Amino acid sequence: MAENQRAIDARATEATPLLQNGKDGQNQHYNLAGLSQTTFWILCLSMWIAAFLVAFDGTVVAALIGPISSSFNATNEASWLGTSYLLAVCCVSPIYGRLCNVIGRQASMLIAVVVFAIGNILCAVAPTMNILIAARFIAGLGGGGLQVTSSTITSDIVPLSYRGLFQVSVLCCLTVPRLILSLQGYANITFGIGTGLGAPIGGFVNDWLGWRWAFWLQAPTFVVAFIAVFFFVRYDVPSSKRATQTPLEMLKRIDFAGCLLLFGWLGCAILVLSMKTEATDDSLSWTSPRILGLIITSVILFLVFLVVEFKLVKEPVLPIDLLGRRTPIACFVNNFFISIVIFGTLYTVPLYFSAVLQMSSTETGLRFMPAPLIGICTSIGVGYLVKVYGKYKWLCFLGGLDGILGAFLITLWRIDSPNWQTWTFWQVSAPSGSAVTTLTVVALIADVGREGIAMATSLSYVARMTGQVVGVSMSGAVIQTVLARDLPRRITGPGSIEIISSIRKSSAAIKELSTDLQFAARMSYQKATHTVFVIQVVMCVLYTLAGLGIEEVDMKAINETAPPSRDEEAEQGLPSSDGPFNGRQ
Incomplete structure (x- = not known):
């Protein structure tokens, strides 16, 4: 114990992790860094504020x-x-992981807080839609960093045996079976609170003050987070083997090429969908030079991405070695499709409420609240069942069936559906997202072993982030495609072209139409959103079937030895993969 304390007191670079020191997590105090009680809890509060900010901001925008x-x-x-x-989160998250070791935890998190704050302030003052979209990209550059750095700092100051209290760790299913997994992590509870409050508060603020204030009201929280990080993320950590590497050597380990190529080919593909489906006339065909150019560019960048990941980098964003194994590829496909479902639904349901049912922003936001609470309860239950029985494959399958049922019920929504259906049907599939994403990470880690934890989580990260981007962009493309075809069939006569254009550009314009035209527009939006909901049912079936490819490992047969440092996971820029809201940034 004396040696342990001397190691903690040793002066070393703030850029290195703390987890290598100390005995078995069951015998350690929760304050691994030896900080004062006040400093420790303020530091934890800083991390929870970061989790709240990211969750709150995400659901505000969706609602x-x-x-x-x-x-x-x-x-x-x-x-x-x-x-x-x-797209910004997808590109920048792996880079922040390395920056934590190159420039330090404090500097990395301060950069993330400042960039996130700048992005949100720009959202509040954006004069045009294009500037607002650019501001959201900037916010993503900071939001991705907040997830990575807060997870890394939590790993520094809290030992594994207590980390389940501070951020629920699926690794505990493997390494600390004695830990009561039914204890929900404080960080993920904070994330759940942010997710649950973001939409109703944002809706209320929009109805009373306007949507810009939903961004302005976050500003005081940014100030609090910056001050807390600046004054309290100053702990010293003992050196590790990574401290022998120079900053340049650590920077060289970042797969910059993979991050940029992933961003490039995804961005070009999404831009094609955007330009083709958002055009309110027929000026852009599939054979137009701009569309063809983007398609060719996307294909070329994708092929180059594969070459770089397969051949040229030692630590790729996409761990190719795992894709030849049954369980990793099953989890990859599962995570990809479930992320499409979660984010496609997250951005389509509010549009359905506002355009089809003509709900206020407050009414829409209130319907967001139950899902995070259900997700927390599901996380508790799933963690307990895995701990007790050591099984996860069929729990994952049952989660998939729940997702299919919930997605199917949403397809039953109609323009005259009773109010109770809009409250309950959306919540049915809430357990599926938290259960399946958590259990697939457990399956990955059980399959690859402790030495492959970082690669396994990286694989899950790439699948989820790609699926999230595809889910949002695809749902928007489908809605605009259906509207472009259906509105001209329902709205005809003098001035119909201008009316249709205004409806596609502003769902709020529906309220200004005559009763007959309002009904026609609402029916078109119902058909468009319903098409997305039907596609989501198919996606649910696909991720459920993919989960059947998982090979189950007896969790109770795994030795209770300490896992490798969480720093290896952090260096790849991996936000915590545990907890109930993996699919909801």
Whole structure:
């Protein structure tokens, strides 16, 4: 114990992790860094504020996507509010992991807080839709960093045996079976609170003050987070083997090429869908030079991405070695499709409420609240069952069946559906997202062993982030495609072209139409969103079937030895993969 304390007191670079020191987590105090009680809890509070910020911001935008886009007469571009943010997170998250070891935890998190704050302030003052989309991209550059750095700092100051209290760790299913997994992590509870409050508060603020205030009201929290990080993320950590590497050597380990190529080919593919489906006339065909050029560019960048990941980098964003194994590929496909479902639904349901049912932003936001609470309860239950029985495959399958049922019930929504259906049907599939994403990470880690934890989580990260981007962009593309075909069939006569264009650009314009035209527009939006919901049912079936490819490992047969440092996972830029809201940034 004396040696342990001397190691903790040793002066070393703040850029290195703390987890190598100390005895078995069951015998350690929760304050691994030896900080004062006040400093420790303020530091934890800083991490929880970061989790709250990311969750709150994400659901605010999703819930207000209709009012925000309508205010710019750009509902046909609404999906870009989510897509631009997620593209930025996808590109920058792996880089932050390495930066934590190169420039330190404090500097990395301060950069993330400042960039996230700048992005949100720009959202509040954005004069045009294009500037707002760019501001969401900037916010994503900071939001991705907040997830990575807060997870890394938590790993530094809290030992594994207590980390289940501070951020629920699926690794505990493997390494600390004695830990009571039914204890929900404080960080993920905070994330759940942010997810649950973001939409109703954002809706209320929009109805009373306007949507811009939903961004302005976050500013004080940014200030608190910056001050807390600046004054309290100053702990010293003992050196590790990574401290022998120079900053340049650590920077060289970042797969910059993979991150940029992933961003490039995804961005070009999404831009094709955007340009083709958002055009309110027939000026762009599939054979137009711009569309063909983007398609060719996307294909080339994708092929180059594969070459780089297969041949040229030692630590790729996409761990190719795992894709030849049954369980990793099953989990990859599962995570990809479930992320499409979660984010496609997250950005489509609010549009359905506002355009089809003509709900206020407050009414829409209130319907977001139950899902995070259900997710927390599901996480508790799943963690307990895995701990007790050591099985996960059929739990994952049952979660998939729940997702199919919930997605099917949403397809039953109609323009005259009773109010109770809009409250309950959306919540049925809430357990599926938290259960399946958590259990597939457990399956990955059980399959690859402790030495492959970082690669396994990286694989899950790439699948989820790609699926999230595709889910938001695809749902927007489908909605605009259906509207472009259905509105001209329902609205004809003098001035119909202008009316149709205004409806596609602003769902709020529906309220200004005559009763007959309102009904026609609402029916078109119902058909468009219903098409997305049907596609989501198919996606649910696909991720459920993919889960059947998982090979189950007896969790109770795994030795209770300490896992490798969480720093290896952090260096790859991996936000915590545990907890109930893996699919909801």
